[in-house]
Amino acid sequence: MTPSAPAPHVDVATPERVALSLPVAGIGYRCLAWAVDASLLFFFWVALYFVVTLLVSDVLGAFQALSGLVQTLLAVGLFATQWLYWTLAEVFFHGQTPGKRALRIRVVREDGSPVGFFESAVRNLCRAVDFLPVMYATGCITMLLDARHRRLGDLLAGTVLVREEAIDLDKYTQGPGPAGPAREPASVQRPLGAEDVELVLAFLARAPGLEKDVRQRLGARLVDRVGAALTEEERARVLESPEATEAFLRHRAQAAH
């Protein structure tokens, strides 16, 4: 349905002269995606810890002498978790880390084009500041203040996270139900506007899950809205049972077939 308040979005003017507008991912999506990534990294570290422990607690003590090397590796590993993982994933998987992919969100530049290496490097280097003082407090405050839910790193890099929705187009193309009784009156009426079609289809998709009397009442209100030219007795026939009502509505929504 048409939202009452316009949700934040990124406007893109493509070279094909079409205006795209991509919905922006809110703080909830971002936190969840981060949680997924953080747990992945956590398990990576646990696994690495056991491997290193097995190696270091070796019987011969040969690795003890290399504790300097282990520490260097630890520093490199820390760097990897802090920065490399995020940047490489964003550059090579089209703006998505595994967590972002799970939540169906994606990093793009502010003009909607895919991120490059430098943008990704900037926004992920700034993780250190956004993390301040604990648990992304700075980043979260910035996200809440910014109209497009960007954290400091995004502001500096000129990137924004957009969301992909799962939209089901099947509802438009479902075949009409059992032959509707209201075939003749519907055929003389003109086709519905896009908004009414959406309304009817949304109702039809939800109808099976509704309470019986709610289903009847909503159906009747929709029939009154979209079937204005019905005579009194046709209307009574359409409203006889929920099935008849919904068959009529479905037929109305797809009148042009």
Added chain:
Amino acid sequence: MASPLPAFVSRRRPDWDALQALLTRQRSGRLRLEELRRLDTLYRRAASDLAQAQTFYPGTDAHRFLNQLCGQAYGAIYQPPRERWASTRDFFRRDFPATLRREARFVGVSAGLLVLGLVLGALVVLLEPRGAELLVPEGVRRYVAQGRMWTDDLLSVAPPNAVASGIATNNLTVTLFAFASGILLGVGPVFTLVNNGVLIGAVGALCFREGMAVGFLDFIAAHGPVELSIIVISGGAGLMVGQALIDPGELPRTQALQMRGREAVKLVVGCAPFLAGIGVVEGFISPGDFFPTWAKVGLGLSLGALFWLYLLRAGRTDVGAARVDVPDDSASSRLR
């Protein structure tokens, strides 16, 4: 007049599904040439469908679906050029040193701040012995009081090398933080630089007072010059970011921030391999006494000289020097 929405959707849907399938395949692997052509055609059709949906069916699910589909296809088609080895080589051969020379003022200011911290820290400890209690971390003071270098344990088996490993990871954090905290109006880099300068100055002065100046030099000489240079450079990058926020010039702040940010991050990314290399030196050569002090000093000085020779000379004589793709009227020239 437009056809009704369900008719529109069922008529055009095969194309959309085909485009979606192609996009999924494009993401997972490679497409053949004819498939790419088909992707292009389908994208153009979907774009015109989107234009139609915007006009006749605004706000419907079909409109949002097309919006998203076109967005994904747009992202797939207008990919940024892949960073290849050639461009990486170009970056280190020309772009990184050239950027550094262009932004030399910020690096200079950053170096000034670090030196200021160094002098302050050293003066306080030299003039007032009790100042050390304030400025030098307790772990280090305990070691110095025993007349030992805290770094002696770095390669030994005993656990208390936590201090030394702290120093190693500290460098990385300091470097990243000196840049990233530039977004806090430039206060972050100033604080980081002065603070670290004070720390190093105070520790050095304390060692000097306790007659351990040679030991301190022994530890710091091999990696110090390059490492401090890297911290200074990334601090300069942080200052660039802060300056874009304080004085964005004619641009809106966010835009100035993005322009300067892209330049600044080149400095940080360029330093990364050198930071890794110097980390190895710090881990293996600096601690312990496998190498005599004079060798460490010589190594440190020559590494530092090579590093700065590279930064100041590389790419200067190349043809590419004429190719300055950054508008020169951006913030750096206004600092004069």
